[in-house]
Amino acid sequence: MTNATGMPPNDRPVVFLLFDDMEELDLAGPWELFSVWHDRFGGPPCMTVSASGHAVRARYGLQIVPDAALADGPEAGVLVVPGGDGSRRVAEDGVILGWVRQTAARAEHVLSICTGVRILHAAGLLDGRTVTTHHSALAEAAAWPGVTVREARYVRDGNVWTSAGVTAGMDLALAFIRAESGDATAQKVADFVEYPPR
């Protein structure tokens, strides 16, 4: 996950992978925080992709139209993978997994929210890594060879960042912004969305 282009990370977007039956807030929490970071405080731009480029229907019925199909998106500086029931199907979809693997290899950082960690695992990105996930999936992840599971709000292991369930994605996003842009900027983002950091 080196910066193969030699461009500073802010020149490449934060790319959010959309898929059917993803959990709505797994996407929208980090999307909001990263977007405020971009809009007000100099963070990288944000965009969404789905396998086909057509709308996805999230777990509770929200229909979201992506900015691009996987094949048509720009190179990601940061890849964000939400979770939800649909992560099970994505974890068996060779086309999406191939894109995740290729994208991760060129991105600076890879983030998963909630059970999105299943997709990182299925793409072969977690060997030797420590991760976390939604409480309902901790046992599942603990059975993956070469993966260490920790129960935490979020875990950073090098450039692989994973969060606990749903709302923990917001804490992960804030921690990421803090690491990239410092405490003061992260605090301003949190203040704008009136999110007292945990």
Place this chain on the structure above:
Amino acid sequence: MTNATGMPPNDRPVVFLLFDDMEELDLAGPWELFSVWHDRFGGPPCMTVSASGHAVRARYGLQIVPDAALADGPEAGVLVVPGGDGSRRVAEDGVILGWVRQTAARAEHVLSICTGVRILHAAGLLDGRTVTTHHSALAEAAAWPGVTVREARYVRDGNVWTSAGVTAGMDLALAFIRAESGDATAQKVADFVEYPPR
């Protein structure tokens, strides 16, 4: 806002108003919590409407396709109005305001998130009410005749519920679920999305 149909509130949906330049998380936070309430714990169904029935583009670019146009949606048991910069335009849109007024008159409850309170005000729903909003809009709301503003995470005044900025919508949603279904159910919803109540 009496229950004109005589139906129990759970038979009528929670209807979320979508509009261009709404703040993404104003929608998605309450949407997630109400949807989990419906999906797992017997809460009412949730749906989205927009003026035309076509997709809206939220403040940071997320494109969301509504379930119906205003004219085609079912009668709302609960109306949820997000905020964001787009609330200024909606507050001058007679068609949407007319729908909000009519919908509110038949709904059990009306909720606004963040600066969505502007839309309730413009629809004439706040006379004599105490409300809150995003910190950037507290002074604006304090100038509305007949409206009392309180700086709080959320405010319930009868069947008008208003929240502070963005993430406070989740606390409002949890407070609503608690009032309708009790502490234990609200706690189960919070536990599922791993949101420690504030």
